[in-house]
Amino acid sequence: MNRLSLSGLRGQMILLILLVMAPSLGLTFYTGMEQRWQAEKAIRQDALRMTQIIALQQEQLTVRSHQILGALAGIPAVQLHDTDICLQLFAELPGRYPFHAFFLAAKPDGEVFCSSSRTTSGDGDDDDEPPPELVHIAEYPWFQQIMATRTFTTTGVHSFLGQQLLVSALPTFDPSGDLQAVVATGVDLWELNEFVANLDLTEGATVTLIDADGQTFPIYPQPSLPPGATLPDEPLIAQIVAGETGSREGTTTLRGTDGIIRLYAYQPVTYQRTRQPFSIYVGIPVGIAFQDANMTLIRNVALLGLLTALALVAASVGSNLVVLRPINALVEATYQLAAGNRRIKVVSPRSVREFHALAESFNAMAATLLQQETNLREAETRYRSLVEQSPVVIYTTALTANGSSYLSPRIETLLGYTVEELLGVPGTWMSCLHSDDRQRVLHDVAAQHEHGHALSLEYRLLKRDGQVVWVRDESRVLFDADGRPQTVQGTLLDVTERKEAEAIIAGQAESLRELSTPLLHLSNSVLLMPLVGAMDSQRAQQMMIALLEGVEHYHARVVILDITGVMVIDSQIASAFIQTAQAVHLLGAKVVLTGIRPEVAQSLVNLGIDLQTVVTYSTLQSGIEGVLGQHHRVALAPNGGPGPGWKR
Structure with missing residues (x-):
């Protein structure tokens, strides 16, 4: 079996099929990329929507916290540090606000005098000891921050009461402007996890909160990492902390520290009374986001590849049966025709009209060449007879190494030398030139060979028996396809009788001149x-x-x-x-x-x-x-x- 070559007809047909299929393949890839783009667009919109919902929920919690704390701060018992009345009021709050893990009230020095996690008996004795966190809170950063800002503040996430809580606090003042008490509450991240779990998130999605201090807190699927733990989303976290994305919502695609490319939607949670906002972002792995689009693209490409393979097999087999066999027969016949077999004929099946017409045209061409060759031989015979019988000597002189020279047989009658002697024996022709004309003739002939112009000379030649013959030499240069001199073609005419007559006439003219x-x-x-x-x-x-x-x-x-x-x-x-x-x-x-x-x-x-x-x-x-x-x-x-x- 012959090796497949793109320069052959079969290779060209296969290449043509590949070229025909290329637009389909390109369209398939374009469709796949369009689906990926649409999927990415939908997922971006969905992720951004989810981020907005979660951020809105968190913002509502912040607003509610502010409202609750504002109401608590206005209670006289809180302002007067009345622990008994406050305990009764605070005990009902966790049931009414499940997202809030605690409520407390503290004196300006940080001493807690009331909390929702503490119960008191009717005689004022405690039924159990409160947690250490609910005894004194002056050392906590969020309390120090509220003392510095002296306004409502939602601080970062803190570990408080054994939980990760988003703490909010509000100070209350007496009419003279002195600080009376601080009320605080905390939102449990587990409660936020349950809220996110009820949303229709994309499979593999993650939800993370970043507080004002740049600490990260996973919310979904499991809020189990400790504060400040390393997450695979460090590049986006760095942007948010640096303020590059925290002032607006949006989406981006980044490669995480784990090497996985994720699509992120982020949304800052802001409240006009909150001095330190935090951010919520949702991350979706690109592989999961584009899974359906990738599967569709792979399926379409595989189907197109199968169809292309079937088309290539059909083209290879069909081209051999329908095209290559007639073509090979025609090529073989062409070789024989070039070798001189003018009687070759090609037989082609009539099933393919074009090949049959081509075979008929080839046979007609071979017949025409045969007739032309016959006519050429006859014309050559007539021309040779005419040249041999002509009184003019016809000659050609080759100017190239691979050229050939020719002398008509009439030269033997003119000089007495045979054609073989003049062409085969070096120096014979030079010895025939008359010594008085030799230098002039050689100079003019050399100039003709160099410049390629026509030449007309009359000079004397010596016959074998020593007699002098006058000849008229008319010649011109023939050039090849590149314009280089190739052959000199000319004629020699015996003008001895004319020269003798001219000499007689010249003598008579001289006599007449003398007489005149x-x-x-x-x-x-x-x-x-x-x-x-x-x-x-x-x-x-x-x-x-x-x-x-x-x-x-x-x-x-x-x-x-x-x-x-x-x-x-x-x-x-x-x-x-x-x-x-x-x-x-x-x-x-x-x-x-x-x-x-x-x-x-x-x-x-x-x-x-x-x-x-x-x-x-x-x-x-x-x-x-x-x-x-x-x-x-x-x-x-x-x-x-x-x-x-x-x-x-």
Whole structure:
């Protein structure tokens, strides 16, 4: 069995299923988190509501304590320290107020003269001894506090009469403002526990009271810890004691010292006449609070995971039967087609319409490739025949190491060397280049290979038998897909006959040029150039070149330029004559212009041509006679210059 790969079709289908299931999984988690949030919201509200109920109950107890103590403080027997009457009154109070564990009245020095836990006989004798706490209370902090504040005060929880009691006390004064007595009562935390137990609290909830001194007292489920004992809720207790949460109600989530995260609702218990408030808070473990939401989330995720697993199994098996088998068959056929088997055919079941259409398309492609390959072979045969029969030599030169070169067989007819000799034997082609053209050709070819431009050259090659052949080389550079030069493709055309014809034509042109501007050597120092026919700029240039070359060659001192045969002279031709005369003069010779007919003279005058520096004669004969007749003067003239007879 092939290893599963995400790059394969099966892996892609499985990945697709996972991607399809991902939103469902995300929705499941979102729903679960929404349920947790709703559960947390409900539990927060419930915990806060319970905290408010408990705090309200405690506040009502404080208010009731204040009212009861206010009523007791106003009784004359209490003010007069009448123990008998007070005992009768105080004895009825515990039955009427079950939340209160005791009632007492004490003198300003702390001596208790009446309490609800003490009975007295009719003759004033005690039936039993009162507890030590009900004899003298001056040393208790709550009594010292009431003596300092001199107003109603609910102090912290104290151990009194063997119980944990929340003590409240109220002083009474005479008309002059002197303290007469102190009445006090205490709320039993066990009674508060019974009240909380009747509330509908969440399972695992705890209720704790924190007094003004920062002492903690569990109320529910069991108020059994001693004052100041360590509780797992120390972080919240520290906040409440520090005053961070004691001024308002609210909820928070903290990790306790036992490592358990709890959701807390807290509520301060305040009474306007109480100077030292205390707080009630309810704690619920998050695990219990979110138990239902977590179970729902786990159940939904498990169900979704099961469905995803079934979908993956179905995709794996189904993809192998429905998709992978036809695809593998098509891939195998593609490999065979790439290997050259153009007659391969793919058979696909018609049950899957798309795969059947793909197989038919593949078979059609294979048939098309077979036909194209046949056509290509036929075209290659025709092209090869055309190349071999063409008078032009076709070649390709590889510019890369992995390229190949080609020469058409016509090269053997051109040079007498075989293709194998020219391509296989190093230096053969270089030896065929004519020595006079070799450097120029190699330079131009190297520049073409470097810059990639087209090239057109004419140069000479040496045949095997030593004969010289002129060829015209036309080539261009072919580039690969990355723009790098790859191959040079070109043609060699035998232009020997054209070159020979051009040489003949050039010789004839030279002869014609000489005939159009003939130069006759009359003597050692006299040259004659008779001009016949129409003059143009090209012929005028040839005239100047011929005269200058003749003067230099024959060391002539006089040049006779006869224009008898020139019918028309315009400004351009006249200027050419003057320029020629000036150029000849620079070489130390003199120009004599003959054959000036009347109409030519009139044209020169109308054109404003200055002929002051040129000696002129009307006819060639008179010019020759004048020049030759004065020849000896030229030889005898000072400094070798012309004699005075030249200036007419």
